[in-house]
Structure formats: structure tokens, C-alpha cells
Amino acid sequence: MSQHSADASLLGYYFQGMYALVKLLDANDYDRISIETFDDVYLDGDVKTLYQLKHSLNSGGNLNEKNDGLWKTIRIWAKMVEKEEVDEATFFIFVTPLLIDENCSLTELSKNDSNRSRVVDDLLMEAKRVAGKRKIAKSKQEALPYKTRWPGCEAYLSLCPEQRVDLVNKITIHPNNFNIKDIHNEVTLKIKNTVPLGIRPKLVERLIEWWDRRVVLGLLNEASRDISKHELIQYIVTLVNELSEENLTDDYGDRNEEADILGELGGNMEAQIDLVNGGKSRKKRAAVARWQARNQRERWLDDDLINGIELKKLDKRLINVWDDYFQTMKYDLEDEDENVLAENGRSLLDWSHRKAFQEVIPVREGWRQPYLVQGSYQQLAEDLVVGWHPEFDEILKKNSSNQEGEK
Template structure:
């Protein structure tokens, strides 16, 4: 497969998920949608709709009854009809970026046209023509033509006249369809009447990010493949609330599995945990929280959702609350043996992860995710502004230039 065709396939698969988002935004309240189940996209509600998508960045050309992609789709739908897998509430949608050839009867499938007899006949004529051409080539010992088109033609020919009529009556063609480049605009159009203008662009970006991950979780069977309209609307409401002036978005709370843990280790943060014999599990949770907090802080700043001064003030509060625990611990343990120092320091480390976020005034009133405090403490530990062992400063601080010279 060429790089071009591989890229086109990847874009096609990605488009399936994004098209499903657009369709679910258009759907009724109790509808559900899935990707790569019954069809490319399947909308399940009072009416069941199967979508076959033909994605392309090139919209040149016209669709007619000789189109290989159309016949590939007809094969799929004809087999379903033949096996009695559809009922009167099921309809088929063929989505394409192409225009329909005005001289072709397929134009009737893009309209609410009840008279589709000519489409039934024209498809039959094309299927029979392909069959004759293949048989002629076979008899003359030539290369058999129409390898891509034939499976669809064969499936159509295998249907009874009544089944062909039933199939065609269930088909609608959506020509001139948008492509992957248009997704942001398509989503924006569908939410503009319910989402304030000032946050709409950021909301669309985050909604698409969430949807992309939600689809992947479904494909991995880590979540239901069916996504309900209610689930989608609930997340939009969450985003509206988070993007309001008094709240902040949570972009990394459920993304701990993405943290590059090894990249977070190797510095003072890990050394601080070693000083109190924290072990591997504490290092792992520290690395994850630090990755989450750092990325979240950077994203808020990049998107002007927060003033840098607010984060500086948060860090000062973190240091002040920690210092109260640290100074009393250091005083109480003066003269104690190393094991006692280490055990108490480990308890302080655990406090920073398990309880501190409940004691420190949050960065904003509506913010309640613990990883911001947990991870910010680990960054402060990296910078040696806080620590866990009573003597962390003396043991980890780099010697001054004068001290190095004396050595």
C-alpha cells in the first residue's frame, strides 16, 4: 500500500468517528450511535439508520451507477436484506463528497422521491452488463474485469425483484458531503444556539478531543460502543460550566495512563522519595500526578484560562501549609534515629497525596480535582522548595561554588 493510500485510509477511519459526532448532535434525545458495529456508523433510535461513508479530500468527479464504492456498499446492504437482518424501521445512507451525475437516476435517491423504479432498473442493467463483460472475458481467456464492482453486482442480482425494490427504497444518498477538514465548523454550527460565543471555539476543540478518546475506548471495549445523546449533552454541559469565568477545564484528570513516567523520574523528586524509603509505587503516583499537573497548568496558561499570578499564589499556599507540618515534625524529631525520621517523612509525603488537596484553598472555587495539588507538590519537591525528610535540604542541596572549591 502506498503512503498516500495509507494516509487516506487513516483519514477515512478517523472521519467515521467525527461524522458520528455530527450525526449524534443532530439526533433525537434518546438516540444512540456506534462506529464499526452494524455499519460504518449506526444510529439507533425509533428509526435505525446505517451510514456507509466514502471520505475523500478530493470532491472532483461525479457519482453514477458505475461507481465502485457504491457497489461495494450495495453488496453489504444486499446481504443484510437477504439474511433478513433489517426491518421496516431500518434505512441506509450512502455519504459521499461527490456530486451526483444529473443525467443519472441516482439523483432520485437524494430526494424525497417515492418513484424509484428507474433506479432499480438502472442498477440491474449495470449489474447485468458487468456480468456479461466478465463472462465474455472468461470465454476469451482474458483478464476478468470489474473485480471491485462485481461482488456488489452479484449480490444485487441474487436478490428477488421485490427485494431489489425494498433495498432501493431504503437508500438515501447524501452527496457533496463535508470532509474531515470541516469537522470543527460542522460541530460549531450545531452548538451555536446553545453555547455562548466567548467559549464556543474552546468548547468545540475540547469536545472533539473527548469524543475522539471516547470512540477509541469503545473500540477497545473499555467502554460501551454505543454512545447516547444524553452522554454527549451531559459532557457539553460540563464543558460549558468549566469554561465559564469562575471555573477551569479538567483536561488531564482521566489521562494518567498517558503519563511518560520515566521522563518524570531521575531528579530531586525521586531522590526525595528515596530519602524516606517511599518505594516504587509512591514514585509512580508522584510521576503521574506531576505530569498531569504540569500539563494542565501549561494548557490553562496557553489558552488564557488563568492568570499566572493565580498559580504562583497557589504554590505559595502549598508551601505555607506544608511548612506548618514540616517545621513541627522537624522539631518533634530532633535527635531521633534515621528510621524514625524516614518513617515520619514518608507520612508527610503520603499527606501531600492523600489529604493536602482537602486542606489547601483551591486554585479556583469550583476546582476540586486532587491531581493539581498532588502534582504541584511534586514539582515543588523537584525544585527543593518543599521536602519530606526532616533533613532533605542538607542532604540534597547542591554545594555552593565556594564549597566545591574548598573540597
């Protein structure tokens, strides 16, 4: 497979998920949608709709009865009709960036309440033509033509006349369809009447990111493959609330599995945990929280949802609350041995992760995710602004001086 065809396939798979988002935004309240189940996209509700998608960044050319992509799709749908796997409430949608040839009977499949008898006959004529050409080639012991088109033609020919009529009556063609480049605009159009203009661009961006992850989780069977309209609307409502002036978005709360743990370790943050014999589990949770908090803070700043002054005020509050615990601990343990110092330092470290977020005034009134406080404390520990061991400052600065001297 060439690099070009590989890229096209990847874009095609990605388009399936994004197309499903657009369709679900248009769907009824109790509908559900899935990707790569009964078809490329399957919308399940009072009406069951199977979408077969043909994606392309190049919309040149026209669609007619000789289109290989159409026949590949007919093969799939004809088998379902032949095996009686569909009922009266099931419909097939062929989605393509191509325009339909105006002289072609397929134009009837893009209309409502059209006469489709000509389509049934024209498809049958093309299927018989392909079968005849292959028969002639076989008799001459030549290479058989129409390898891509033939399986669809064969499936269509295997249907009885009534089944062919039933199949064609279930098909609708959506020509001149949008492609992956247009997804942002398509989603924006679908939510423009329900989402305030000021937050619309940021909401659409986050909605697409969330949907992309949600589809992947479904494909990995880590979540239901079916995504309900209720789940989608619920997330949009959450985003509207988070993007209001009184609140902030939570972009990293459910992305802890993506954290680059090794990339977070190796500096003062890890050294501070080692000083109190914190072990691997405390290092891992510290690395994850720091990754989440740093990325979240940067995302807010990039999107102008918060300013640097607010974050500096939060850090100041973190330092003040920590300092109250730290100075008291340091005074009480002045004459204790190293084991006692490390044990109490671990307790302070655990406090920063388990309880501090409940004691520190949040960055915004509506913000309640623990990882911002947890991870910000770890960043402050990396910068040696806070620490856990009563003598962290002296020990780490001494180690730093010794390393500089060795150089």
C-alpha cells in the same frame, strides 16, 4: 500499500468517528450511535440508520451507477436485505464528497418521496452489463474485469425483484458531503444555539478531543461501543460549566494512563522519595500526578483560562500549608535516628497526596480535582522548594555539591 493510500485510510477511519459526533449532535434525545458495528456508523433510535462513508479530501468527479464505492456498499446492504436482517425502521445512508451526475437516476436517491423505479432498473442494467463482460472474458480465458465492482453487482443480482425494490427504497445518498477538514466548523454549527459565543471555540476543541478518546475506548472495549445522546449532552454541559469564569476545565483527570512516568523520574522528585524510602508505588503516583498537573497548568495558560499570578498564589498556599507540617515535624524529630526521620517523611509525603487537596484553598472555587495539588507539590519537590525528609535540603544540596566537584 503506498504512503498516500495508507494516509487516506487513516483519515477515513478518523472521519468515521468525527462524522458520528456530528450525527449524534443532530439526533433525538434517546438515540445512540456506534462506529464499526453494523456499518461504518450506526444510529440506533426509533429509526435505525446505517451510514456508509466514503471520505476524500478531493471531491472531484461525479457519482453515477458505475461507481465502485457505491457497489461495494450495495454488496453489504444487499446481503442484509437478502438475510432479512433489517426491518421497516432501518434505512441506509451513502455519504460521499462527490456530486451526483445530473443525468443519472441516482439523483432520485437524494430526494424525499421520489420515484425510484428507474434506479432499481438502472442498477440492474449495470449489474447485468458487468456480469456479461465477465462472462465474455471468461469464455476467452482472459483476465476477468470489474474485480472491485463485481461482488456488489453479484449481490444485487441475487436479490429477487421485490428485495431490490426494498433495498433501493431504503437508500438515501448524501452527496457533496463535508470532509475531515470541516469537522471543527460542522461541530460549531451544531452547538452554536446552545453554547455562548465566548466559550464556543474552546468548548468545540475540547469536545472533539473527548469524543476522539471516547470512540477509541469503545473500539478497545474499555467502554460501551454505543454512545448515547445523553452522555454527549452531559459532557457538553460539564464543559460549559468548567469554561465559565468561576471554574476551570479538567483536561487531564482521566488521562493518567497517558503519563510519561519515566520522563518524570530521574531528578530531585525521585531523590526526595528515595530519602524517605518511599518505594516504586509512591514514585509512580508522584510521576503521574506531576505529569497531570504540569500539563493542566500549561493548558490553562495557553487557553487564557487562568493567569500566572493565580497559579503562583496557589503555589504559595501549598508552601505555607506544607511548611506548617514540616517545621513542626523537624522540631519534634531533632534527636531521632534515620529510620524515624524517614518514617515521618513518608507520612508527610503521603499527606501531600491523600489529604493536602482537602486542606489547601483550591485554585478556583469550583475546582476539586486532587491531582493539581498532588502534582504541584511534586513539582515543588523537584525544585527543592518543599520536601519530605526533615533534612532533605541539606542532604540534596550536599549531594549536588559533591556531584559538581566530581565534574
